[in-house]
Amino acid sequence: MNATKAATPRRRMAAPQAIFSTVFKARESGIVLALILLIAFTATRNSRFLSAQSIRDILLGTAILAVLAVGQAIVMITRNIDLSVGSVLGLSAFAVGSLLRDNQGVPVIVALLAGLVLGGACGVLNGVLVRFGQVPALGTLYALRGVNYLWAGGQQINADRLPESFLDFGNQAILGVPWLVLIGLVVLAVATIVLRGYRAGRELYAMGSSPQAAELAGIKVSRNTIAAFLVSGALAGLAGVLFAARFGTIDAAAGTGYELNVVAAAVVGGVAVFGGSGTVWGASLGALLLTVIGSCLAVLDINQFWQQAIVGALILLAIGADRLVASRVARALRKRDSHV
Amino acid sequence: MSEAALSEPALTRGRAPWVQRLASWDTAVIVLAVLALLIASGAVHNFGTSRNFTFLLLDLLPVALVALPMTFVIVTGEIDLSVASTLGLTSAVMGLLWDSGLSIETIMPLCVVLGAVLGALNGFFVTVLKLPSLAVTIGTMALYRGLALVVLGDQAVAGFPRSYTSWVTGTVGGGVVPNLLIPLVVLALAFGLVLHATPVGRKVYAVGSSEQAARFAGIRVRQLKFWLYVVSGAVAGLAGVLWTLRYSSARADNGFGIELAVVAAVLLGGVSIFGGKGTLPGVLAGAVLLATVQNALRLQDVSSEALNIVTGALLIISVLLPNIVNSARAALRRRRAVIQEGKG
Numbered sequence: 001m002n003a004t005k006a007a008t009p010r011r012r013m014a015a016p017q018a019i020f021s022t023v024f025k026a027r028e029s030g031i032v033l034a035l036i037l038l039i040a041f042t043a044t045r046n047s048r049f050l051s052a053q054s055i056r057d058i059l060l061g062t063a064i065l066a067v068l069a070v071g072q073a074i075v076m077i078t079r080n081i082d083l084s085v086g087s088v089l090g091l092s093a094f095a096v097g098s099l100l101r102d103n104q105g106v107p108v109i110v111a112l113l114a115g116l117v118l119g120g121a122c123g124v125l126n127g128v129l130v131r132f133g134q135v136p137a138l139g140t141l142y143a144l145r146g147v148n149y150l151w152a153g154g155q156q157i158n159a160d161r162l163p164e165s166f167l168d169f170g171n172q173a174i175l176g177v178p179w180l181v182l183i184g185l186v187v188l189a190v191a192t193i194v195l196r197g198y199r200a201g202r203e204l205y206a207m208g209s210s211p212q213a214a215e216l217a218g219i220k221v222s223r224n225t226i227a228a229f230l231v232s233g234a235l236a237g238l239a240g241v242l243f244a245a246r247f248g249t250i251d252a253a254a255g256t257g258y259e260l261n262v263v264a265a266a267v268v269g270g271v272a273v274f275g276g277s278g279t280v281w282g283a284s285l286g287a288l289l290l291t292v293i294g295s296c297l298a299v300l301d302i303n304q305f306w307q308q309a310i311v312g313a314l315i316l317l318a319i320g321a322d323r324l325v326a327s328r329v330a331r332a333l334r335k336r337d338s339h340v
Numbered sequence: 341m342s343e344a345a346l347s348e349p350a351l352t353r354g355r356a357p358w359v360q361r362l363a364s365w366d367t368a369v370i371v372l373a374v375l376a377l378l379i380a381s382g383a384v385h386n387f388g389t390s391r392n393f394t395f396l397l398l399d400l401l402p403v404a405l406v407a408l409p410m411t412f413v414i415v416t417g418e419i420d421l422s423v424a425s426t427l428g429l430t431s432a433v434m435g436l437l438w439d440s441g442l443s444i445e446t447i448m449p450l451c452v453v454l455g456a457v458l459g460a461l462n463g464f465f466v467t468v469l470k471l472p473s474l475a476v477t478i479g480t481m482a483l484y485r486g487l488a489l490v491v492l493g494d495q496a497v498a499g500f501p502r503s504y505t506s507w508v509t510g511t512v513g514g515g516v517v518p519n520l521l522i523p524l525v526v527l528a529l530a531f532g533l534v535l536h537a538t539p540v541g542r543k544v545y546a547v548g549s550s551e552q553a554a555r556f557a558g559i560r561v562r563q564l565k566f567w568l569y570v571v572s573g574a575v576a577g578l579a580g581v582l583w584t585l586r587y588s589s590a591r592a593d594n595g596f597g598i599e600l601a602v603v604a605a606v607l608l609g610g611v612s613i614f615g616g617k618g619t620l621p622g623v624l625a626g627a628v629l630l631a632t633v634q635n636a637l638r639l640q641d642v643s644s645e646a647l648n649i650v651t652g653a654l655l656i657i658s659v660l661l662p663n664i665v666n667s668a669r670a671a672l673r674r675r676r677a678v679i680q681e682g683k684g
Binding site: 149153 | 465469470472474475476481486592597599600645653655
């Protein structure tokens with residue numbers, strides 16, 4: 001069964017590939033269908049939902065969540081999970097926020113790089129810990145959050161203390177595309193290309209399908225695991241900068257609970273919890289779906305508290321559905337093999 | 341408190357050389373917990389007062405209580421991250437039911453049953469759908485906390501009967517020991533007996549050591565795991581009831597994040613995250629050690645959020661250290677083997 005999972009991404013073993021591509025097409029078209037229904041329903045109830053402002057809000061929110069979801073997808077493809085992303089986002093947002101507050105002249109690009117580097121360092125720490133134990137994801141979630149509280153204390157960084165250029169970056173557009181969305185698209189494109197066409201990307205899928213086989217095939221599993229966490233951490237750091245730029249107000253609790261949304265976006269987008277399959281494109285669609293749901297709740301005047309329950313239910317639904325589909329596919333494959 | 345139970349596992353290793361006994365993790369944690377208590381009493385102002393001791397025990401309670409079934413779950417190689425949210429949801433539902441006018445005597449068992457049902461849902465996903473427990477319980481962690489918010493929003497329900505709340509916050513005969521320690525000790529003894537002296541306990545270890553071997557030996561692995569999740573949920577539900585009574589306030593965010601302390605206490609107590617290893621006395625000592633360190637730091641004005649650094653770091657260390665020791669031992673053994681081969 002694992003071998004068939006490895007074949008998911010195109011080429012090799014034509015027969016299972018056909019089945020899998022239908023499954024994943026079904027997944028992605030399912031999300032698109034859900035999105036269309038949701039948007040149509042909400043728009044008929046309240047026309048405000050399709051106003052330029054509301055669409056822009058959804059796109060900006062999606063951009064931040066999608067950047068995180070791309071990183072999470074990369075980690076989950078290797079059959080791991082990164083629970084620290086919310087804390088890294090918070091830490092990076094606060095760090096970059098205080099950097100800019102104290103040095104008004106710092107250009108935006110330096111802020112972005114600082115977030116990437118800080119997040120990347122946290123990611124390496126995670127990756128190294130994961131090679132030794134299994135739950136450190138949980139440990140670093142709270143430990144990093146604790147660092148943030150210790151550092152931030154009760155203080156809050158307000159928008160009026162941040163440089164104008166930075167806040168413009170968070171809310172303005174270039175050629176009609178908001179900067180945040182542009183960055184999200186670039187991250188998505190680069191990750192897609194690397195995961196599809198480059199050796200490093202293929203190795204991650206192989207590791208997730210069967211860590212043992214990957215090791216035997218000469219893949220440097222340790223190095224790649226740490227690299228996957230590095231990327232996820234760096235992207236969470238980047239998302240922290242985007243968060244700071246968009247909201248302008250940052251305290252120690254920034255990004256609390258984001259990890260749940262990110263995991264939900266990835267699994268809803270078809271990234272398997274068992275590793276070895278899924279795309280960053282799917283994860284980003286998942287991020288879009290989650291953001292739209294949140295926005296619909298607000299527009300339809302439904303109790304905002306449903307949001308988190310929906311996130312949890314979506315995680316369970318997605319992984320449950322994946323499981324049922326996978327076992328059905330496995331059975332179908334077995335049957336065919338026995339006939340041949 | 342459970343002195344006899346504490347010394348037992350140490351004694352069974354009596355034949356081992358003293359180095360090995362020192363290296364035995366749960367013995368070390370028990371010693372560390374006692375040391376931490378002594379050092380804190382001496383060095384931290386106000387730590388040794390009887391009032392603070394009562395608070396220390398009261399804070400320790402929910403974590404130690406939930407850690408009992410969590411030990412079973414982790415020994416089988418699984419995990420349950422949803423316990424804190426189960427606690428929150430039962431607390432919220434308790435508030436809702438109390439508001440609707442039900443009697444507290446009806447509500448409390450209902451809440452424990454609710455916890456068991458929530459645990460059963462975890463068990464269903466893990467054992468019937470055969471999904472990884474980490475992913476499942478992350479999902480239910482979000483779902484249960486979300487439902488708690490849906491039930492109660494950001495409201496708080498107070499006004500629980502005085503007779504119950506004062507018993508929960510009271511002490512035995514007005515002394516130092518909180519009344520709540522009684523149910524904890526009873527449950528700890530029960531869980532300890534089941535884990536260390538019954539076939540069920542041996543099955544739990546067998547499943548954790550090698551699930552396949554356990555299945556071939558005729559153990560119903562999935563059934564066992566399912567019921568462990570049910571028990572874990574029920575105990576979390578009970579903890580929710582006690583939490584609500586202790587603070588006399590039912591809130592959706594009650595117990596937020598205590599899964600970290602629970603998992604940290606269990607791993608600190610010498611339970612292997614890979615399953616198959618660990619003892620309940622070790623876990624209780626881990627919970628005491630954790631509570632002592634946190635209490636002492638809190639007396640030094642460290643905020644409870646910042647304390648997560650300590651808890652998180654202890655968790656990471658307790659996963660890392662055994663792994664490092666094991667790989668060092670393995671490396672040593674390999675080297676010895678090579679040397680002997682060379683001689684031969």
